[in-house]
Amino acid sequence: MRLYSLHKAAAVDLEPGGGQVFAGERVLAGRARITAKGAVVSMDGGLKTAAAKHITISAYGTGIWLSGKGLPRRLYRGKLVFSAERGRLKIINTVELEIYLAGVVSGEAGDLSQSEAYKAQAVAARTYTVTHMNNHSREGYNMCDSTHCQLYTGLGTISAKAREASDATRGELLFYKGRPASTFYHSACGGRTETMTHVWPYEHKPYLISVRDGPPGAPYCAPATGFFWKTKIYFTGLTRLARAAGWITAGEEARGLRISAWGTSGRAAELELYTRSRRVTLSATDFYHGIGRRAGWKAIRSSFYKIYQNKDHVLLEGKGSGHGVGMCQWGAEGMGRKGYNYREILQHYYPGTEIYND
Numbered sequence: 118m119r120l121y122s123l124h125k126a127a128a129v130d131l132e133p134g135g136g137q138v139f140a141g142e143r144v145l146a147g148r149a150r151i152t153a154k155g156a157v158v159s160m161d162g163g164l165k166t167a168a169a170k171h172i173t174i175s176a177y178g179t180g181i182w183l184s185g186k187g188l189p190r191r192l193y194r195g196k197l198v199f200s201a202e203r204g205r206l207k208i209i210n211t212v213e214l215e216i217y218l219a220g221v222v223s224g225e226a227g228d229l230s231q232s233e234a235y236k237a238q239a240v241a242a243r244t245y246t247v248t249h250m251n252n253h254s255r256e257g258y259n260m261c262d263s264t265h266c267q268l269y270t271g272l273g274t275i276s277a278k279a280r281e282a283s284d285a286t287r288g289e290l291l292f293y294k295g296r297p298a299s300t301f302y303h304s305a306c307g308g309r310t311e312t313m314t315h316v317w318p319y320e321h322k323p324y325l326i327s328v329r330d331g332p333p334g335a336p337y338c339a340p341a342t343g344f345f346w347k348t349k350i351y352f353t354g355l356t357r358l359a360r361a362a363g364w365i366t367a368g369e370e371a372r373g374l375r376i377s378a379w380g381t382s383g384r385a386a387e388l389e390l391y392t393r394s395r396r397v398t399l400s401a402t403d404f405y406h407g408i409g410r411r412a413g414w415k416a417i418r419s420s421f422y423k424i425y426q427n428k429d430h431v432l433l434e435g436k437g438s439g440h441g442v443g444m445c446q447w448g449a450e451g452m453g454r455k456g457y458n459y460r461e462i463l464q465h466y467y468p469g470t471e472i473y474n475d
């Protein structure tokens with residue numbers, strides 16, 4: 118797995134956390150720093166090495182703390198290979214699946230409290246890992262540590278609940294017709310999950326269909342923070358974002374926005390953006406990503422909204438957060454509070470799938 122995949126650092130500080138740490142064959146006793154220069158890396162401090170293509174660190178016991186300018190301090194264990202690409206560090210860590218999983222569950226379920234929700238998250242994340250193992254194989258590693266794959270911030274942030282959940286479900290995977298399922302999940306569906314095709318056109322899985330998340334008016338995910346949200350977008354701002362995203366040309370101005378097609382859940386599936394002279398059709402998913410990337414992911418939290426048009430702005434009133442496909446994490450929490458176990462939770466969000474122990 119690639120560590121610090123969204124950071125662009127040229128140097129990283131190493132600090133053994135207890136237990137033996139080796140750099141190649143030699144013991145690393147104290148702190149050291151690895152620096153990238155062009156296509157090579159070198160180490161100084163506790164141990165010095167000449168410039169090389171790779172430096173391999175093996176950390177046993179507690180592991181090794183990494184930190185540095187622009188790099189949050191994180192604890193890792195096992196084999197770490199440091200190399201350089203155009204003066205930037207590339208760090209690949211070989212990590213055991215169950216440890217990785219406890220880390221992912223800690224990050225993904227950090228706001229939840231129900232142990233059954235943690236277990237459901239563990240099975241979903243384990244299955245997601247197995248089915249997305251080749252996300253970055255062309256770049257020479259399996260997965261990255263950002264939400265592009267699954268968020269993983271090392272051993273230092275693993276919670277007891279997450280470790281228990283991955284232990285209790287050790288090896289369990291969700292299958293559909295004999296093959297591991299694509300276990301997409303998201304924060305809060307807003308009352309109804311969405312059929313995959315309406316979020317990612319041309320993609321379909323029989324178990325990723327819209328399900329009602331609890332009784333009408335009392336969705337399981339109601340306790341989610343920011344369940345209801347409102348965002349005002351002025352046409353001046355929308356124009357800037359739409360030009361940057363390439364939805365309109367530099368000479369055009371955004372004058373309006375409306376939903377032109379809906380998914381099964383009632384989420385927007387397709388939007389029309391108006392200028393003085395024409396309308397541009399875009400998928401709600403492209404809009405969500407386009408705005409999120411440029412204005413922050415809190416501006417539009419999901420595609421589950423209504424649009425109110427005003428003179429100089431549109432008002433979006435929405436529910437839930439995330440893409441809405443597969444398991445609703447806050448809904449799993451709500452189901453846990455109502456006494457459902459993790460098997461029932463998974464069955465609810467991925468109908469027709471079965472748990473197998475690999």
Ligand SMILES: [Zn+2]
Nearest residue numbers: 260261265266
């Ligand atoms: Zn990735």
Ligand SMILES: [Zn+2]
Nearest residue numbers: 306338445448
């Ligand atoms: Zn929900």
